[in-house]
Amino acid sequence: MTEKLKKAAVIGSGVMGHGITQLLATSGLEVAMVDISDELLQKAMEKIKWSLGKFVEKRRIRQEDAEAALARIKTTTSYEEAAKDVDIAIEAVPENLELKKKVFAKLDSAAPPHAILASNTSTLSISEMGNATNRPDKVAGMHFFNPPQLMALVEVIKGEKTSQETINMLVELAKKLGKTPVVVKKDVRGFIVNRVLGAVFNEAFWAFHRGEATKEGIDASVKYGGGFPMGWFELADFVGLDIAYEVGKILYEAYGERFKPCAEVIEPLVKAGKLGQKTGVGFYDWTKGRPRIPFNLMEEYDVERSWAVAINEAAWLIHEDAATPVDIDTGMKLGTYWPSGPCEYADRAGIDAVLNKLKELYAKYNMELYKPCPLLEDYVGKGRLGKKTGRGFY
Numbered sequence: 517m518t519e520k521l522k523k524a525a526v527i528g529s530g531v532m533g534h535g536i537t538q539l540l541a542t543s544g545l546e547v548a549m550v551d552i553s554d555e556l557l558q559k560a561m562e563k564i565k566w567s568l569g570k571f572v573e574k575r576r577i578r579q580e581d582a583e584a585a586l587a588r589i590k591t592t593t594s595y596e597e598a599a600k601d602v603d604i605a606i607e608a609v610p611e612n613l614e615l616k617k618k619v620f621a622k623l624d625s626a627a628p629p630h631a632i633l634a635s636n637t638s639t640l641s642i643s644e645m646g647n648a649t650n651r652p653d654k655v656a657g658m659h660f661f662n663p664p665q666l667m668a669l670v671e672v673i674k675g676e677k678t679s680q681e682t683i684n685m686l687v688e689l690a691k692k693l694g695k696t697p698v699v700v701k702k703d704v705r706g707f708i709v710n711r712v713l714g715a716v717f718n719e720a721f722w723a724f725h726r727g728e729a730t731k732e733g734i735d736a737s738v739k740y741g742g743g744f745p746m747g748w749f750e751l752a753d754f755v756g757l758d759i760a761y762e763v764g765k766i767l768y769e770a771y772g773e774r775f776k777p778c779a780e781v782i783e784p785l786v787k788a789g790k791l792g793q794k795t796g797v798g799f800y801d802w803t804k805g806r807p808r809i810p811f812n813l814m815e816e817y818d819v820e821r822s823w824a825v826a827i828n829e830a831a832w833l834i835h836e837d838a839a840t841p842v843d844i845d846t847g848m849k850l851g852t853y854w855p856s857g858p859c860e861y862a863d864r865a866g867i868d869a870v871l872n873k874l875k876e877l878y879a880k881y882n883m884e885l886y887k888p889c890p891l892l893e894d895y896v897g898k899g900r901l902g903k904k905t906g907r908g909f910y
C-alpha cells in the first residue's frame with residue numbers, strides 16, 4: 517500500500533522536521549523540506565548530514581545508502597514547489613493551532629487531491645486542522661517522538677473526519693520507516709503518551725507541593741524503586757518545563773478538574789526562564805550534566821500512586837474507545853521507556869488493588885485526579901481483576 521507513497525514534503529525543518537525528512541529519505545521517498553528561510557534549511561541539511569554520518573559510523577547504514585538518501589532530499593521555501601506532486605506532506609511547524617491551520621490550508625491548495633496531509637503535533641486538534649482543508653478525510657496526526665531517527669514509536673491519530681484508509685496508510689508508512697505505530701482512534705488531547713504522562717506528572721507535582729516528599733525523593737522512588745528510566749521531575753526538565761506547562765494547560769482545558777495542574781510548582785520556574793535541561797536549570801541544575809538522584813531517598817514516595825493515576829488514565833482512554841490496552845502499553849514502553857505498560861501492570865498487580873489505591877487517595881485528597889474511572893469499577897464488579905482471575909485489561 518505504501519508503494520503509492522513515493523513523494524513527500526515536510527513542512528518545518530526544526531528539531532522534528534529534519535529528523536522526519538531524514539527518515540523518509542532513508543526509506544526511499546523523495547522529500548522536499550520546507551522552512552521560512554534558506555538559512556534554516558541549510559542548517560537542517562547540515563544536521564541531516566551529521567546524523568547520517570553517525571549511522572554510517574555505527575554501521576547501521578551503508579555509506580552509499582546515506583548518500584542516496586541525501587540525494588533524495590531537496591529544500592525550498594515554496595509550498596507550491598514542495599507540494600505540487602506529493603503523495604504525503606507532514607507538517608512540523610511550531611505548536612500553534614492558528615499557524616498549523618494556515619499551513620494546512622496552504623498545503624491543501626498546493627498538493628494534488630490524492631495526497632495525505634499529516635501533522636506531527638504533540639497534542640493539538642487534528643479535526644480542526646482537517647477542517648482548514650477541503651480533504652479532512654485525508655488529514656491525520658502522525659506524532660513522532662524526539663529524536664525521530666531513533667525513537668521507535670509513532671502515534672497515528674484519527675481526526676473526526678479522517679478515513680480509515682488514511683489511517684491504514686499512515687500505519688503502513690510508519691512500519692516502512694521502521695517504527696511501531698499505535699492508533700489513537702479519537703482526536704483526544706494528549707493522545708496516549710502525553711495524556712498518561714500528564715496524569716503522572718500532576719500526581720508527582722501535587723505530592724511535592726503538599727510537602728509529602730521532596731522532588732529528589734519522588735524521583736529516587738520512581739527510578740530505583742519503580743524501575744522507570746527517569747524520575748518525573750527529571751523527565752519534566754528533560755522534556756522542557758515550558759512544554760510540560762503548555763501540555764498541562766491543554767489537558768486541563770480538555771478534561772477539567774481531573775487534570776488540575778499544580779501551577780505553584782511549575783509556573784514560577786517557567787516565568788523565570790528556568791525551562792530544564794535546555795536552559796541549564798529547571799527543577800534541577802543541569803549545568804554539570806544529569807542531576808544526581810540520591811539512592812537513599814527511594815522510600816520517600818509510594819510509586820504505586822504513579823501507577824494508580826496512570827492506570828486510571830489508561831482506563832479512561834479505553835472507556836472513551838480512544839485506544840486499546842495494547843496500544844496504550846506499547847505507547848508508554850516505546851514512547852517513554854516505561855518498564856511496563858499501565859494495563860499489563862494493572863493486570864499483574866490486580867485491578868481491585870489499583871481501584872482500592874485510587875479510592876484511598878480520592879478519600880484522602882478529594883481530587884478528581886484520583887476518582888476512579890467507571891471502567892475500573894465495572895471490571896472489579898464483574899470479577900475481572902487481572903491475571904489472578906484470568907481476565908483484566910487483557
Ligand SMILES: NC(=O)c1ccc[n+]([C@@H]2O[C@H](COP(=O)([O-])OP(=O)(O)OC[C@H]3O[C@@H](n4cnc5c(N)ncnc54)[C@H](O)[C@@H]3O)[C@@H](O)[C@H]2O)c1
Pocket residue numbers: 527528529530531532533550551552556607608609610611612619636637638639659660661662
Ligand atoms: N521537539 C519535540 O520533542 C517534539 C516531539 C514531538 C512532536 N513535536 C511537535 O513537532 C512540531 C515541531 O516541533 P519542533 O520541536 O521541531 O519545533 P522547532 O521550533 O524546532 O521547528 C519548527 C520549524 O518550523 C519552522 N516554521 C515556522 N513557521 C513556518 C511556516 N509557516 N512554514 C514552514 N516552516 C515554518 C521554523 O522556522 C522551525 O525551523 C510541534 O508541533 C511540536 O509540538 C515536538
